[in-house]
Amino acid sequence: MATKWKNKIAVIVWILLLSYGINGLLVGFTKADYYFNQNYFQTDDFDHTLNEFIDRLAMFEIGGITSEEAKKKITVTKEEIEEHRYRYGNLNEQITNIKGQYEEKIQDAVTANNEEVVNFLKAERDQKIADITANFTSDDHVRQKIMKEKEAEVDQYFIDRENLRPQFITYKNSFKYYLKNNETGKVYTNLNLNDGPVSQLMNNKNMAFIKNYTDLSIEGRYYSFDYKEQVEQLFNNNKATFEGQIAVPKTSSQTNTVLNEFYDFKKNQATYYIYCLGAIVALVLSIFLYKNTAVVRSLSFEKIEPYYKKVPVDVKVIMFAVSFIVTWAFLVTGYFLGYWSTFYQLLEGILYNLFWCALFLAVTLVQAKLLFDRYKDRSNLKDDLKGALLIRMKEALKSAFLNRRVGTQAIIILGIVFAFGLGAAVVAVEPAFIVIYAPAFLVVGLPILIILLKRIGYFNRIVKNTSELASGNFEPDLPIVGKSVLAKLAGNINTLKYGVKASQKEQAKSERLKTELITNVSHDLRTPLTSIITYTELLKTPDLGEDERDSYLEIIDRKSKRLKVLIDDLFEASKMASGNIELIKEKVDLVQLLEQALAEYNEKIDESTLQFRVTNPEKPVHAVVDGQKMWRVFDNIIGNILKYSLENTRVYISMNQVGDKVEISFKNIAKYELGGDVNELFERFKRGDASRQTEGSGLGLAIAKSIVDLHDGEMDIDVDGDLFKVTILLNLI
Numbered sequence: 001m002a003t004k005w006k007n008k009i010a011v012i013v014w015i016l017l018l019s020y021g022i023n024g025l026l027v028g029f030t031k032a033d034y035y036f037n038q039n040y041f042q043t044d045d046f047d048h049t050l051n052e053f054i055d056r057l058a059m060f061e062i063g064g065i066t067s068e069e070a071k072k073k074i075t076v077t078k079e080e081i082e083e084h085r086y087r088y089g090n091l092n093e094q095i096t097n098i099k100g101q102y103e104e105k106i107q108d109a110v111t112a113n114n115e116e117v118v119n120f121l122k123a124e125r126d127q128k129i130a131d132i133t134a135n136f137t138s139d140d141h142v143r144q145k146i147m148k149e150k151e152a153e154v155d156q157y158f159i160d161r162e163n164l165r166p167q168f169i170t171y172k173n174s175f176k177y178y179l180k181n182n183e184t185g186k187v188y189t190n191l192n193l194n195d196g197p198v199s200q201l202m203n204n205k206n207m208a209f210i211k212n213y214t215d216l217s218i219e220g221r222y223y224s225f226d227y228k229e230q231v232e233q234l235f236n237n238n239k240a241t242f243e244g245q246i247a248v249p250k251t252s253s254q255t256n257t258v259l260n261e262f263y264d265f266k267k268n269q270a271t272y273y274i275y276c277l278g279a280i281v282a283l284v285l286s287i288f289l290y291k292n293t294a295v296v297r298s299l300s301f302e303k304i305e306p307y308y309k310k311v312p313v314d315v316k317v318i319m320f321a322v323s324f325i326v327t328w329a330f331l332v333t334g335y336f337l338g339y340w341s342t343f344y345q346l347l348e349g350i351l352y353n354l355f356w357c358a359l360f361l362a363v364t365l366v367q368a369k370l371l372f373d374r375y376k377d378r379s380n381l382k383d384d385l386k387g388a389l390l391i392r393m394k395e396a397l398k399s400a401f402l403n404r405r406v407g408t409q410a411i412i413i414l415g416i417v418f419a420f421g422l423g424a425a426v427v428a429v430e431p432a433f434i435v436i437y438a439p440a441f442l443v444v445g446l447p448i449l450i451i452l453l454k455r456i457g458y459f460n461r462i463v464k465n466t467s468e469l470a471s472g473n474f475e476p477d478l479p480i481v482g483k484s485v486l487a488k489l490a491g492n493i494n495t496l497k498y499g500v501k502a503s504q505k506e507q508a509k510s511e512r513l514k515t516e517l518i519t520n521v522s523h524d525l526r527t528p529l530t531s532i533i534t535y536t537e538l539l540k541t542p543d544l545g546e547d548e549r550d551s552y553l554e555i556i557d558r559k560s561k562r563l564k565v566l567i568d569d570l571f572e573a574s575k576m577a578s579g580n581i582e583l584i585k586e587k588v589d590l591v592q593l594l595e596q597a598l599a600e601y602n603e604k605i606d607e608s609t610l611q612f613r614v615t616n617p618e619k620p621v622h623a624v625v626d627g628q629k630m631w632r633v634f635d636n637i638i639g640n641i642l643k644y645s646l647e648n649t650r651v652y653i654s655m656n657q658v659g660d661k662v663e664i665s666f667k668n669i670a671k672y673e674l675g676g677d678v679n680e681l682f683e684r685f686k687r688g689d690a691s692r693q694t695e696g697s698g699l700g701l702a703i704a705k706s707i708v709d710l711h712d713g714e715m716d717i718d719v720d721g722d723l724f725k726v727t728i729l730l731n732l733i
Contacts, residue, residue, distance in 0.1 A: 013289065014290060014293070016358050018361065020279055021279050021282040022357075023279065024276050024280070026331050027275065027332065027334035027337075028272075035337075040261060040265035041208075041209040041248070043265070049261075053171040053175050053246075054216070055221045058238075059161060059168070060161075062179060062240075067158050074150045076143045084135070091132065091136045094132045098125060098128050102125040106118055106122060173256060174259065175190075176246070177191075177245065177247070178202060179213070179246075180243055180244050181242055206249060207247040207250060208262060212244075213243055213245065216242040217239075217240075217241050218238055268337045271346065308374070312384070313384040313387070313388050315389050316367070320368065320371060323363050327361050327364045330360055331357055333353065335353065336349030413452065416445070423437045458490075462478060465478050466493060477497070528566070529563060531559040535559075539552050581710065583629065583711070586626075587623075588627045588630065589622055590655065591616045591617060592620065593631055597634035598612070600635065601639070605642070608642060611649070611651065613652045615653070615654040621732065622733050623730050626711070629710075636701065640701065641666060644668075646668075646670065647671075650668075652665070652667040660732050661730060662729070665725060665728075668724050669723060669724070670723075701717075711731075712731060714728070715729075
């Protein structure tokens with residue numbers, strides 16, 4: 001436990017030292033121009049203060065004029081008269097406008113039967129009309145009105161100027177000045193000349209700062225209150241220049257704000273040097289601690305890594321960027337180098353600054369390490385980019401507009417809902433808007449709300465139906481209402497429901513066939529195997545006769561070959577079904593191939609009571625097939641015909657060309673009744689002889705169909721009563 005605390009303390013100390021070191025160096029660089037090799041009187045702050053003092057001095061003492069003097073300088077130009085005259089249109093337009101302003105008021109007074117108000121309004125209207133008419137008939141009338149406007153602005157200027165007098169008094173207590181008008185020789189000063197000559201009063205011994213002037217201009221130094229340009233010129237066109245000195249006395253007092261700022265600057269300058277030197281030491285110590293402390297070098301964040309991995313990569317980058325910017329802002333800030341009166345205030349500011357620097361630097365470093373550890377393997381970056389938030393938003397937007405009609409409708413509805421929500425808020429603030437809001441809601445909002453509720457209800461019905469379908473309960477078909485995407489979804493669900501029913505039937509059939517397959521395989525393999533075992537045991541009988549031994553051996557030989565045929569057929573059927581077989585295709589005459597297959601059974605056909613009727617084209621029929629495999633197809637079908645055909649019936653075999661395909665058909669009368677699904681005859685170990693008394697393996701048709709399928713052909717079975725028909729379609733060259 002103690003070791004863990006020591007490790008934590010070491011990490012905290014390292015972060016604090018590193019934060020102090022980086023913060024001190026950055027503050028040193030950013031504030032070097034302000035504090036390094038200069039004093040307060042060389043700063044922009046003092047320069048601004050000095051210029052502001054000269055502005056106030058020009059306004060109140062060395063350049064100011066009185067209100068009466070300013071009013072005497074007022075002039076009115078012809079352009080000003082014309083501008084004032086046509087400011088609100090021509091004479092007819094202005095008269096019409098005035099009449100319109102009073103017409104409704106007069107009418108209301110007449111309705112109220114208030115003759116006194118009527119007369120007052122008419123008199124006021126007529127007076128304004130007469131004044132406007134005089135504007136267009138007399139330049140002097142307009143000139144007097146403009147003069148009054150400018151005089152009012154002059155009066156306002158002096159009222160506003162008085163608000164700046166306290167500032168001027170503060171500056172006057174901070175500066176000493178001695179200025180003489182170069183033209184008139186008039187002297188302006190706040191020195192007590194009774195104490196001695198100017199040279200004795202204004203020197204480096206008495207003054208902390210002195211600036212000499214030989215041609216100080218005060219033109220344009222008056223404070224502007226954003227009046228008309230011609231009114232401003234009354235105060236800003238003084239072209240007088242002055243010579244003399246402006247200084248800051250060394251005598252310290254609470255009213256000398258400039259000297260106090262000078263002393264504050266010196267304190268901050270000393271603090272700046274000490275802080276920067278301390279930062280260099282802290283940075284060196286942090287490097288030393290990093291190199292010599294294993295716990296600092298091997299920092300790991302295994303506990304938060306699993307959660308950090310789940311954050312999208314672009315969010316990680318944004319988090320790191322924000323953290324870095326905030327950290328940088330704190331690191332480059334030296335706001336503690338402001339105005340402080342006690343060491344405690346300075347220490348409090350430094351500690352506060354370091355706390356936030358260390359906190360944000362720690363957060364940034366943790367993120368940097370997690371990012372580096374995660375993405376030093378570029379494969380992680382590629383994987384995470386796929387799950388980026390922007391990619392997800394893009395995919396979500398793409399999915400939303402996969403059906404553009406649905407996406408557009410959703411955006412429109414959301415926009416309308418937002419608009420009506422905003423409208424409701426506006427009505428709550430200003431009820432008068434209910435006149436516009438209520439009709440719009442009834443015409444647009446209410447119908448959309450009803451449609452939306454219907455769609456939601458329809459959607460809920462679809463969800464309920466799918467839930468029942470997932471539980472295995474087949475609800476009635478969903479109604480198809482309209483051509484919306486929900487209607488299409490309902491139709492698809494209805495289709496899926498029938499597909500599920502068909503799939504269940506097919507699954508039940510597959511389970512039944514699987515059971516039959518296992519039973520049939522067991523029966524067909526066990527029968528010859530049992531015979532082999534039985535006769536093998538009989539061969540062990542002592543004093544067995546030679547004839548009996550030969551007979552038993554013959555049976556064992558026959559049953560062994562039968563077992564081999566069954567196993568070979570099963571193996572070949574499995575290979576065919578999986579497609580794991582190589583075809584050697586070549587150009588083959590199918591007519592000749594069929595005749596060869598029939599020739600193999602000539603002896604058995606002659607021994608049977610069946611009558612074969614074969615119809616083949618006179619010309620060769622060529623196809624690109626594996627001749628050996630296709631011969632096996634014909635062999636299996638002909639073999640089945642000989643095994644399962646009713647005695648004394650005819651067998652029809654024909655080959656016909658149909659377009660670019662060849663059709664080969666085999667017809668016979670079945671010996672056994674064919675019930676159930678005819679297509680099941682293609683299943684492995686399925687026989688027409690349900691009692692399984694024949695010598696067939698039950699794989700003949702399954703193998704034949706697999707071979708035809710591998711040749712991109714078709715093989716179908718048709719049963720009409722006892723008539724059994726096999727049809728094969730193959731592509732011609």
